[in-house]
Amino acid sequence: MPSNFLSKLINDPLGDPGMMVEFLCEQRALQFDLGDLSLIKNGELLKISHVFISHTHIDHFIGFDHLLRVVFGRSKTIYLYGPENFIDNVAGKLAGFTWNLVDRYSEAVTFEVIEVHESHMVKATLKAIDRFKKSAEKEIPFNNGILIDEDRFTVRTAILEHRIPCLGFALEEKKHVNICKDRLEKMDYRTGPWLNELKKCVYEGKSDEYVLDVPSVLKGNQKKTLGQLKEEVILISPGQKISYIVDTVYNEANKKRIIDLVQGSDILFCESPFLSEEEARGQERFHLTAYQAGTIARDAEVKKLNVFHFSGKHTFRTGQIIQEAEDAFRGKKIPITKETNKTNNFINQEKLA
Helix, strand or coil, rough: CCCCCCECCCCCCCCCCCCCEEEEECEEEEEEECCCCCCHHHHHHHCCCEEEEECCHHHCCCCCCHHHHHHCCCCCCEEEEEECCHHHHHHHHHHHCCCCCHHHHCCCCEEEEEEEEECEEEEEEEEEHCCCEEEEEEEEECCCCCCEEEECCEEEEEECCCCCCEEEEEEEEEEEECCHHHHHHHHCCCCCCHHHHHHHHHHHCCCCCCCEEEEEEECEEEEEEHCCCCHHHHHECCCCEEEEEEECCCCCCHHHHHHHHCCCCCCEEEECCHHHHHHHHHHHCCCCCCCHHHHHHCCCCCCCEEECCHHHCCCCHHHHHHHHHHHHHCCCCCCCHHHHHHHHHHHHHHHHH
């Protein structure tokens, strides 16, 4: 069953990081990180309802001004999620501009800003009509890493280590529930609004004993349990899982957090700034190597690995980075150097632990 989501990086692997996920059946999109947005059309940016920021280093947050410029003057609410101190980061950005004419606009954008802490989240509202003065700040629950739980999808996060808290994200589409029209005809059931109720019951996880009224062509209304209808006319298939990991160090605790978050992803977008021969540089700068990214993807049993966020010094070695990550992902050996031997020893120690 095709997914309702289309995911893409907003730049090439050497450019600023960011991933957009478009909804194929409606004018909506989710944005992960706000690097340089110059290649994204305004029409696409206007679809964004939620933005998820890993951390506010400049290459991950510079695009906020661009997004603000596009959405300003529109009656739109955008939800922004980020790590600790994120509310102040957003408020600081907005405070850098002069808003003396906002009362002349009949429509004004609103930002609902949520920052993630270990045990809770904090939410604040910043409205253009109020010159983006922070208001309604309050603490909200944070359970099981869930940021959003809508009818069709959830977004989860994990707090990773980049010498500051840095968020990883997993977007998980809920199961597809489809009505088999040929089976409806075979069972002599009519079409109609009851089918929407039927799908809703499945999405909400109601008991198989739950009873629905089912209109029949020849027999009138019948009573059927949800379990019966699942067998008779419903096809249920799993949704897609898309994960996004950037700017984090390779160590035992971090690796476990990443694997728990991205486990079984259909696509894992994962940073790979450095080659395995640069492991020491990666540790010093709290980034992954291509080999480490591939190892994590393999251990998390993801289906496809898409590496990006390459160091600018590797302009002419992008193919090598991709190949190294893919080889590690497929379990192939790579040439051993002093640095890769350190990584191999670390991985072997983890397996023995």
